[in-house]
Amino acid sequence: xxxxxxxxxxxxxxxxxxxxxxxxxxxxxxxxxxxxxxxxxxxxxxxxxxxxxxxxxxxxxxxxxxxxxxxxxxxxxxxxxxxxxxxxxxxxxxxxxxxxxxxxxxxxxxxxxxxxxxxxxxxxxxxxxxxxxxx
Amino acid sequence: xxxxxxxxxxxxxxxxxxxxxxxxxxxxxxxxxxxxxxxxxxxxxxxxxxxxxxxxxxxxxxxxxxxxxxxxxxxxxxxxxxxxxxxxxxxxxxxxxxxxxxxxxxxxxxxxxxxxxxxxxxxxxxxxxxxxxxx
Amino acid sequence: xxxxxxxxxxxxxxxxxxxxxxxxxxxxxxxxxxxxxxxxxxxxxxxxxxxxxxxxxxxxxxxxxxxxxxxxxxxxxxxxxxxxxxxxxxxxxxxxxxxxxxxxxxxxxxxxxxxxxxxxxxxxxxxxxxxxxxx
Amino acid sequence: xxxxxxxxxxxxxxxxxxxxxxxxxxxxxxxxxxxxxxxxxxxxxxxxxxxxxxxxxxxxxxxxxxxxxxxxxxxxxxxxxxxxxxxxxxxxxxxxxxxxxxxxxxxxxxxxxxxxxxxxxxxxxxxxxxxxxxx
Amino acid sequence: xxxxxxxxxxxxxxxxxxxxxxxxxxxxxxxxxxxxxxxxxxxxxxxxxxxxxxxxxxxxxxxxxxxxxxxxxxxxxxxxxxxxxxxxxxxxxxxxxxxxxxxxxxxxxxxxxxxxxxxxxxxxxxxxxxxxxxx
Amino acid sequence: xxxxxxxxxxxxxxxxxxxxxxxxxxxxxxxxxxxxxxxxxxxxxxxxxxxxxxxxxxxxxxxxxxxxxxxxxxxxxxxxxxxxxxxxxxxxxxxxxxxxxxxxxxxxxxxxxxxxxxxxxxxxxxxxxxxxxxx
Numbered sequence: 008x009x010x011x012x013x014x015x016x017x018x019x020x021x022x023x024x025x026x027x028x029x030x031x032x033x034x035x036x037x038x039x040x041x042x043x044x045x046x047x048x049x050x051x052x053x054x055x056x057x058x059x060x061x062x063x064x065x066x067x068x069x070x071x072x073x074x075x076x077x078x079x080x081x082x083x084x085x086x087x088x089x090x091x092x093x094x095x096x097x098x099x100x101x102x103x104x105x106x107x108x109x110x111x112x113x114x115x116x117x118x119x120x121x122x123x124x125x126x127x128x129x130x131x132x133x134x135x136x137x138x139x140x141x142x
Numbered sequence: 143x144x145x146x147x148x149x150x151x152x153x154x155x156x157x158x159x160x161x162x163x164x165x166x167x168x169x170x171x172x173x174x175x176x177x178x179x180x181x182x183x184x185x186x187x188x189x190x191x192x193x194x195x196x197x198x199x200x201x202x203x204x205x206x207x208x209x210x211x212x213x214x215x216x217x218x219x220x221x222x223x224x225x226x227x228x229x230x231x232x233x234x235x236x237x238x239x240x241x242x243x244x245x246x247x248x249x250x251x252x253x254x255x256x257x258x259x260x261x262x263x264x265x266x267x268x269x270x271x272x273x274x275x276x277x
Numbered sequence: 278x279x280x281x282x283x284x285x286x287x288x289x290x291x292x293x294x295x296x297x298x299x300x301x302x303x304x305x306x307x308x309x310x311x312x313x314x315x316x317x318x319x320x321x322x323x324x325x326x327x328x329x330x331x332x333x334x335x336x337x338x339x340x341x342x343x344x345x346x347x348x349x350x351x352x353x354x355x356x357x358x359x360x361x362x363x364x365x366x367x368x369x370x371x372x373x374x375x376x377x378x379x380x381x382x383x384x385x386x387x388x389x390x391x392x393x394x395x396x397x398x399x400x401x402x403x404x405x406x407x408x409x410x411x412x
Numbered sequence: 413x414x415x416x417x418x419x420x421x422x423x424x425x426x427x428x429x430x431x432x433x434x435x436x437x438x439x440x441x442x443x444x445x446x447x448x449x450x451x452x453x454x455x456x457x458x459x460x461x462x463x464x465x466x467x468x469x470x471x472x473x474x475x476x477x478x479x480x481x482x483x484x485x486x487x488x489x490x491x492x493x494x495x496x497x498x499x500x501x502x503x504x505x506x507x508x509x510x511x512x513x514x515x516x517x518x519x520x521x522x523x524x525x526x527x528x529x530x531x532x533x534x535x536x537x538x539x540x541x542x543x544x545x546x547x
Numbered sequence: 548x549x550x551x552x553x554x555x556x557x558x559x560x561x562x563x564x565x566x567x568x569x570x571x572x573x574x575x576x577x578x579x580x581x582x583x584x585x586x587x588x589x590x591x592x593x594x595x596x597x598x599x600x601x602x603x604x605x606x607x608x609x610x611x612x613x614x615x616x617x618x619x620x621x622x623x624x625x626x627x628x629x630x631x632x633x634x635x636x637x638x639x640x641x642x643x644x645x646x647x648x649x650x651x652x653x654x655x656x657x658x659x660x661x662x663x664x665x666x667x668x669x670x671x672x673x674x675x676x677x678x679x680x681x682x
Numbered sequence: 683x684x685x686x687x688x689x690x691x692x693x694x695x696x697x698x699x700x701x702x703x704x705x706x707x708x709x710x711x712x713x714x715x716x717x718x719x720x721x722x723x724x725x726x727x728x729x730x731x732x733x734x735x736x737x738x739x740x741x742x743x744x745x746x747x748x749x750x751x752x753x754x755x756x757x758x759x760x761x762x763x764x765x766x767x768x769x770x771x772x773x774x775x776x777x778x779x780x781x782x783x784x785x786x787x788x789x790x791x792x793x794x795x796x797x798x799x800x801x802x803x804x805x806x807x808x809x810x811x812x813x814x815x816x817x
Contacts, residue, residue, distance in 0.1 A: 010511045011544040017690075021696035021723040021765075021809065024201075030498075037200060039207065045765035048696040050808050065442060066429075066509035071541050072444065073752005095213035106145045133694065133725050136206050137192075139146040142787035154403065156291035156318040156360075159471075172470060174477065180360035183291040183318005185403050216371065225291075225315035239471035241415045266322050271476050274416040274461075281679040292772040294741075308739060326679075335577060336564075336644035341676050342579065345582045348728035371797065376685045406746050409731075424673065426561035426588040450630035453588005455559040455673050457587065496584035497563075537644075538590050549779045551814040589735065596814075605712060606699075606779035611811050 011058040012068045012125075016078045018087035021048040022103045045088060051108070052131035053082065055116060059124035068124070081115040104134040109140040117142065145193040146193040146262075147203045153222035156183040157238045181225060186243070187266035188217065190251060194259035203259070214249040216233045244275040252277065281328040282338045283399075288357035288376045291318040292373045316360060321378070322401035323352065327385060329394035338394070351385040375402040379410040387412065416463040416532075417473045421483045423492035426453040427508045451495060455512070457536035458487065460521060464529035473529070486520040510537040514545040522547065551598040551667075552608045556618045558627035561588040562643040568651065586630060591648070592671035595656060599664035610663070622654040645672040649680040657682065686733040686802075687743045691753045693762035696723040697778040704813035721765060726783070728757065730791060734799035743799070756790040780807040783817040792817065 010033040024041035025034040034042045037066070053076055059068045089095060097111045109122040120126050131137040159176035160169040169177045177184070190213055194203045224230060226238040232246045244265040255261050266272040294311035295304040304312045305342060311317070325348055329338045363375040367381045379400040390396050402408040421514060429446035430439040439447045446452070460483055464473045496508040502516045514535040525531050536542040557643060564581035574582045581587070595618055604667040611654045637651045649670040660666050665681040671677040698710040699716035709717045716722070730753055735741045753804045764770060771788040784805040795801050806812040 008515055008545070010514060012511065013542050013544070015540040019722050019724055023722040026199075037205075040763035043763055043765065043769070045768040046696040046721050047694050047724065047763040047765065048721065048725075049694055050723075050725040052469075057545075061509075061511045061515070065186035066507035068511055068543075070442075073228070088715040088718055088722040090718065090722065092144055094718070095693075095722040104196075105146065106196045107201045109145060110143055124535045133692075135150040137148045138203075139193075140143070141147070152403075154317050154319055156316040161469075174536035175358040177357055180320065180363040181291040181316050182289050182358040182360065183316065183320075185318075185320040186290055214417075219509055223310035223316065223317040224315055225313065227311070228315040228419055236396065239466075241417065241466045242413060242471045245466070252494075268287075270420040272418045273473075274309070274418070275413070278650055278680070279647060282646065282679045282681070283678075284677040296739075299654075307745075328679075331646045334566075336642035336647045338646055355804055372741035374736075376687065376736045377741045379685060380683055380736070380743070387607070405690040407688045408743075409733075410683070422673075424587050424589055429623070438663040448628055448630065448634070451561040451586050451588065451632040452559050452630065453590075454559050454591040455588075463549035471663040492582035494581055495587065495637065498585040512594040530669065540556075548785055550817070551783060552781065553812045553814070555810040598814075601779075601781045601785070604701075606777035606782045606783055609815075610712075 008061050009058060010061055010068050011056050011125075012074070013054050014070065014071055014074045014078060014088045015055040016047070016053045016075070016083065017051060018053070018083050019048065019050050020086050020089050022032055022091040022098075023045040023047070024102055024104060026102060027100070046092070049132050051086070052137075053078065053112065054129040056127040056129075057113075057120055057124050059121060069121070077116065078121050081119065085115070089128065092123050105130050106140075113135070113142055114142050123134045143196050144193060145196055145203050146191050146205065146210070146260075148191040148212060149209045150208055151188045151210070151218065153188070154183065154185050155221050155224050155226050157226040157233075158179040158182070159237055159239060160197050161193050161237060162235070176200070181227070187269075187272075188213070188247065189264040190247075191262040191264075192255055192259050193226050193262070194240060194256060196220050204241050204256070212251065216254065217247055220250070237238070239272065240273045243273075244273050246273050248277055278331050279328060280331055280338050281326050281395075282341065282344070282412070283324050284344045284348060286290055286323045286325070286345070286353065288323070288405065289318065289319060289320050290356050290359050290361050290370075291316040293317070294374060295370060304342055316362070319402050320409040321356070322407075323382065324399040325382075326397040326399070327394050328401075329391060330391040339391070341356050347386065347389050351389065352382055355385070359387055365379045375406065376410075379408045383410050384412055404408050413466050414463060415466055415473050416461050416530075417476065418459050418461040419479045419483060421458045421460070421463040421480070421488065422456060423458070423488050424453065424455050425491050425494050425496050426451040427503075427511060428452070428506055432505070433509060441480070451497070454489070454537050456543075458483065458517065459534040460517075461532040461534070462525055462529050463532070464526060474526070475521050481523065482524050486524065487517055490520070510541065510543045511545075514516055514543050518545050518547055548601050549611070550600060550608050550612070551665075552611065552613045552659050553594050553596040553612055554618060555592060556593045556595070556615070556623065558623050559588065559590050560626050560629050560631050562631040562638075563585040563587070564642055564644060566642060567640070569594050569655070586656070588634070591626070592677075593618065593652065594669040595652075596667040596669075597660055597664050599661060608670055609661070616661050617656065621659065622652055645670050645676065645678045646680075649678050653680050653682055683736050684745050685736055686732060686800075687746065687749070688729050688731040688748055689753060690751045691728045691750070691758065692726060692729070693758050694723065695764050695766050696721040697766040697773075698722070699779060701777060702741070702775070707767050718777050721767070724807050726761070727812075728753065728787065729804040731788075731802040731804075732795055733802070734796060734800050744796070752791065752794050755811050756794065757787055760790070780788055780811065780813045781815075782803050784813050788815050788817055
């Protein structure tokens, strides 16, 4: 019996959407107010889901405490109260759009999840804008 | 890398559930209090999702500002502060159930979304009743 | 020990904001799209609060089941799946703004609440617009 | 046209996570504070979804009133204001993890849903922990 | 400049509403299904607010980290994953209604808050039932 | 009949908590990770409330459209997608804590609200941390 278990977490970060290899004008045209060179920020909400068989011993697909700690170690420690562009090496040359942040998070989590299980990341940049990545 | 990007919007509308070709009694039996001939209404919440490849140039699947404006033009302008039965031609002969409204919204949006991308519409009639349509 | 106990309820209704004694043009100027003559609608959320002494026998200020039933009888039965302008006599000559609806609800509930206790009504017309009335 | 219709419900219950055939120490090591022998509890939120063709007669995949009543009869009557371990026979020898509760709910609902339609159960143990089961 | 600062927390607990000095029948008549002798439970949400002058040095009324830790020590450690009737001495002879729990929490927090500042506790038993206590 | 009308809005901004006249070490000791020199950020939610008499002509205390536009002009234009420390002159020498931001917002709104009416600002820095200011 396959079940998907989901854990919600969050982190607060600053970011700027732009490409270093574009002019300010081009960045402004494409990214608008998200291109503010002095940054803006968000409370990011994150839902990490793992789909797999229920362990008949425990009744768990995965211990949610383990998943919670994994998200803390792999995501919150890296991103919370950080400037994504300046403090996080992954975004040195990668635009920190919600899409790209979700992929980076998925890549950090994937090696720590049982390879028989599916992994999904949903990232809310705001309550009205969010993205979903399944690998 | 395929990502699903989602945008939440909303509109407030009146409607009545009934079929013109049924008697009042049959409508009452099937649709209950939703058949009030003087209408009732809802704050509809809408989540529109587009799934596709991340554009390596921008880091976007689709610019959320473009999706926001598209929802405004194609959905909010037609439905917000309207009587769905009386003001919206699509429901002249189609019962405005959440299911049918979601399909109508999907059909309005589909031509404006890159044909390589998938489109999904989730429509909340109330926080407890909602529907999902993928085409 | 005075405690305020609160109960959340909801009803879905159609309405139109306008005055019968004003021209259509004046109503349009003042009430904008809320003046649609064919109505629009909302999912109204309602929070009713009663403040009073804790009964040392029960540990209740007021039995929430009693408050729930009172809201059902006095508010939901009158307003749910109704057209406020057409179906509810209170709004025959009173504009059904959130402010006026909250006052009407407060007046219906007040006689049923212990006169030693305070009564408060919060009415959400949308998640972004709401009003509070204390009598 | 296939649409998924969803209905949200809830129930409040006590439970304890443990296996009768394990020592207290082993249960404590695996289930931590969820192994409190005097129980703890949750407000469980439940989303039941049915996916199928829209009935062209009614515009419904399934009458939400019918789905609401079905959830009340099959789930709320069994679980609400109950001790899952002590009051619900299904959990006499089955650990009431969110995963197992979701499967039990799905099994109770499945016979009452049109066999042509898909059934999905999402169960929130807390706003931050939830599971999804599709059969 | 007086500002009220608020911090949201939560705990999950089992409880039973009843009086030991009443018959089962009387408890059943007054507390209904909340009198289940094998307990039921809730995810309690808690909002603790402190009102006072902004410290011109820090711009804080009170450091939210300090308030967060205080709630953890005084409330979560005592109540989370507990049976309120069986595990918490305060409710040995006091019915754990939302009203009484809020007063108990307020009394635990009050000595730790600057006496010049006001303290308010809001306790949600469910998203639809909540209470407020100001001392 | 006095009613309080409330309008919810939001803005997304970067900030850093620190005092220019303190050493980095002292700022770190007092403000912890909020003192990141490269900033972090939040989705701020704002509830602005105006309390006054219902205008018997319109049934409004204040036209919510006017309040919405006022919040847009006075708050969103100044703060949305900005760095509060770098882009907003008010915080050149004032630490942008939630408390101070709420006071600054209140001061910007007050001259535009009828002097007979009360004004309240609630500012959510995160869903778990918020402040209330009444002047």
